[in-house]
Every structure is written in structure tokens, then in C-alpha cells.
Amino acid sequence: MANVVHKILFSNEDADQIGVRDEESFLHDVITPIYEVLRKEARRNKGGKASHSKWRNYDDLNEYFWSEKCFGLKWPMDPKADFFVHSDQILRANEMGNQVPTGKRKPKTNFVEARTFWHLYRSFDRMWIFFIMAFQAMLIVAWSPSGSLAALFDEDVFRSVLSIFITQAFLNFLQAALDIILSYDAWRSFTFTEILRYLLKFAVATVWMVVLLISYASSMQNPTRLVKIFSNWAGGWLNWSFYNYAVAIYLVPNLLAFIIFFVPCLGRTMERLNWRINTLLTWWAQPKLYVGRGMHENMFSLLKYTLFWTILLISKLAFSYYVEILPLVRPTKLIMEMHVNKYPWHEVFPNVTHNVGVVIAIWTPTILVYLMDAQIWYALFSALFGVIHGGLSHLGEVSD
Incomplete structure (x- = not known):
């Protein structure tokens, strides 16, 4: 494209010779072909019921341009490139006995979503x-x-x-x-x-x-x-x-991550070095398409961020221990000490002499609350810290 722009500005060649038909050529030659690929792939999802591995979504088409593979499209863009090939073309070509130029449809890139919890x-x-x-x-x-x-x-x-x-x-x-x-x-x-x-x-x-x-x-x-x-x-x-x-x-990798987290300059330096050991560590710890490389926050911001979550998690864990977990331990011990001669659920728990069903019943909601109440503490602390920060910053005040 840079060569085309250079020829337009500094040569006397005809526009048709350098791939520019009219003022809407970018729409016809670039936007429309990519849009057609996206539209045809979206139609293959069967209203959202098809597996994500069967069709390319927006992320796959977008990530195609994140690497040097996109230069295979050439310029002007080659309509026979694998990027523009979709399953309908392959199917029609097979039925008519023709050969699709690329032979294959472009596969998914980097990530295929699987519908699972x-x-x-x-x-x-x-x-x-x-x-x-x-x-x-x-x-x-x-x-x-x-x-x-x-x-x-x-x-x-x-x-x-x-x-x-x-x-x-x-x-x-x-x-x-x-x-x-x-x-x-x-x-x-x-x-x-x-x-x-x-x-x-x-x-x-x-x-x-x-x-x-x-x-x-x-x-x-x-x-x-x-x-x-x-x-x-x-x-x-x-x-x-x-x-x-x-x-x-x-725990050595966790210790190294802890040090790098609290020393931002060290993290920035390591991510920008080209040493082999550093390349190996980066390859192991981070995905290839890592966004934000060498863009760590300053030390003061990290301390504030860490202090916020430290206080929040201490409050959450203290509440969970003294209000949710500790009060249930003594009743659980008493229930486990009670001997059961004939267990009603012997089909499910054969040869059980303790009322394990009651223990499961009283601990299940507690565990679920324990795993989910962090968002409640986050809402409370966000409101509290927001009020304090807003007051110290004089947000909403009129100067006179």
C-alpha cells in the first residue's frame, strides 16, 4: 500500500495501472472483501448453536493481521488467498470437481471457545x-x-x-x-x-x-x-x-513473580532484554501475544493497589473464619460423633455409620457463600475508598 501511495503522489502513472479505480476503491478492494468473509463466517454459526471450532469469528479474522501471515494477501489483495476461502467454496468446488486454489480453509487462530463451565x-x-x-x-x-x-x-x-x-x-x-x-x-x-x-x-x-x-x-x-x-x-x-x-x-517462581511485581523497573527491563534466559522465562510465563509488554505501573500505584486488596482480603478472610467456618466446626464434630445404626441413604452411601448427609447440607451453602462474597466486600470497599478519594480530591465542589 505504501508503494501505491508513493506512485500516486510522485509518478505520472495512470491510476488504473497502480490498482486505484476511483475514490471508492478502498471500500471495494479492502473493506468489502473482508466484510464478505466476516458475513459468510457469521452465517455458519447457525444462530449461535454451532461449535466455535466450526467457524471463524471476529477475533480470528482480527488476529490474522497480528502477524506476518497477513502479507500473504499481497496488494492489491489476492481474492484466492486462504484468508478469503470459506467452507461453502470448498464444498461447491468438491461438488463441481474443481480445486480450491489454497486447498484449505484458514483455521482458527490462537483460541477456540468451548462451551463449558x-x-x-x-x-x-x-x-x-x-x-x-x-x-x-x-x-x-x-x-x-x-x-x-x-x-x-x-x-x-x-x-x-x-x-x-x-x-x-x-x-x-x-x-x-x-x-x-x-x-x-x-x-x-x-x-x-x-x-x-x-x-x-x-x-x-x-x-x-x-x-x-x-x-x-x-x-x-x-x-x-x-x-x-x-x-x-x-x-x-x-x-x-x-x-x-x-x-x-x-515456591521459587512465585517468589520471583512477587519481586518483579513490586519492582516495576526490573519487570520492564526483563521484558525488553533479548538475552536467551530472559527469552526462555518470558516464553514460559507469558503468551506470545502479550499486550502491554514493558508498560508496568509506577511503584506508588502498585502499593496503593496492593494495599486496597490486602485490606479487602484480610477483612473477607477474617469474616469467613470467625462467622462462617469456626461456628460450624463444633456442630460438625458433634454430628460426626453420633453413631447411626441404620442410615436412610444406604443406597447412596453404603456402610456409613455417621450422618454425612447432614454435614454436606450445612457446609455446602457456607462454601458457596465463601467463594462468592468477595464481590460483596469489593463493592463495600470500592464505595468506601471512592468516598474518601472523592473527598480528598474535592470532586463535585464549586470553587466559590
Whole structure:
């Protein structure tokens, strides 16, 4: 296009010779072909009922121009390029015995949406992991004989609390598995390095889950039957100190991310360097199409942002512990101590001697509220901080 503009401005060639018919040539030669592709693809979604892997939506057409692939369209744009080929053309060509110039329709790019509720976890995995780990830790502390936060300093309670990292490893494994499963339909357009990244993340998550589980199982004093199986696999070379070392190594990436988050200049420098080790870390931690590279906030803004969420989460977790979790522990223990001779739901829970149905009934709404009430605390704190900030900034005041 730059060459065409140059010829128009600085040459005496006829406009028709350089691909410019009239003042609406951009509409006819650029806008209309792309619009036709979008319109035909949109018609293939069958009113929103077709799978997203069967048709290209706006994001796919847009992301086509994010890489050097778009130069395959040439200029003037070649109507036989793979970007303009859709399934109807392929079908008609096959019926008439003709060959579509490209032979293939352009596949989806980077992401294929799958209609599943697992996206709720995949898209907000860090939030779910934090809330689940916090709930597990608070439940262990509340279940201790004293039930106070001081019980965290007890050796047995602290050892039980450290099991939250096994939960984190399992949830990271689930996230890595979902990344592969939910993006599988888009692998045709992935590069080898992108596919390798998904597979390596899955392998690393699997290894960490197994290592932490086996090392923790081998350190328990009174293991259950399932834990004994893992302990026998591990042999006698694993002990409690090994689990501590494994957790410390497991948390190294989190520590690095913590440092980079609170030192914006370091993050900006690392993202702009071309060192091989830096390229490897960036490739592992961030997607290829990372928007905002090297555009971190300043230190003061990060401190304000972190302070806001720290106060909010402390308030939320304190309320959850003292109002939702701790009051239910003692009734739960009493219910579990009641022996049941004939359980009404023996078809569902055979050989059960405790009223587990009642325990599930009283804990289910509590867990659901615990997972969802962060938005209530956010609304309260947003209103509070908004009033304070507005007052200090004199918003809405008249100068006289």
C-alpha cells in the first residue's frame, strides 16, 4: 500500500495501472472483501448453536493481521488467498470437481471457545487457587482443639496446613490439563513452540503434584491406607525435611513473580532484554501475544493497589473464619460423633455409620457463600475508598 501511495503522489502513472479505480476503491478492494468473509463466517454459526471450532469469528479474522501471515494477501489483495476461502467454496468446488486454489480453509487462530463451565476456573485460576488454599488452611486451624489462630504455631497443625501446597499443585495440574483440552481445536494454527509450552507445563505440573504428594505422605505419623500406598512407592529416602525443601523449590517462581511485581523497573527491563534466559522465562510465563509488554505501573500505584486488596482480603478472610467456618466446626464434630445404626441413604452411601448427609447440607451453602462474597466486600470497599478519594480530591465542589 505504501508503494501505491508513493506512485500516486510522485509518478505520472495512470491510476488504473497502480490498482486505484476511483475514490471508492478502498471500500471495494479492502473493506468489502473482508466484510464478505466476516458475513459468510457469521452465517455458519447457525444462530449461535454451532461449535466455535466450526467457524471463524471476529477475533480470528482480527488476529490474522497480528502477524506476518497477513502479507500473504499481497496488494492489491489476492481474492484466492486462504484468508478469503470459506467452507461453502470448498464444498461447491468438491461438488463441481474443481480445486480450491489454497486447498484449505484458514483455521482458527490462537483460541477456540468451548462451551463449558470449566472456563470459570481456567480464566480465573489464580483467584480460585487462592480461595481454595485459604479455605483449606482456615478449616485445618479451626478444626484444631483450640480453634484459635495461635494453633497455627503448633507443630502438628502447621504440618497439616502445609498440605495446602499439595492442593495448589493439583489445581495447577487441573489448569494445565484444561489448557490442553480447551485449546486442542486451535492447535492447527499453533506453532511447535506453543504446543511444546502447553505439553511442558502439563508435564511439570504432573511431576510437582506427584512429588509433593508422595513426600508429604511419607512424613505422616498415622497415615491412612491410601497414604501408605504412596509412602511405600516413595521408599525410605523421603522424610519431612524433604517435603519442606520441595515446597521451597516449588515456591521459587512465585517468589520471583512477587519481586518483579513490586519492582516495576526490573519487570520492564526483563521484558525488553533479548538475552536467551530472559527469552526462555518470558516464553514460559507469558503468551506470545502479550499486550502491554514493558508498560508496568509506577511503584506508588502498585502499593496503593496492593494495599486496597490486602485490606479487602484480610477483612473477607477474617469474616469467613470467625462467622462462617469456626461456628460450624463444633456442630460438625458433634454430628460426626453420633453413631447411626441404620442410615436412610444406604443406597447412596453404603456402610456409613455417621450422618454425612447432614454435614454436606450445612457446609455446602457456607462454601458457596465463601467463594462468592468477595464481590460483596469489593463493592463495600470500592464505595468506601471512592468516598474518601472523592473527598480528598474535592470532586463535585464549586470553587466559590
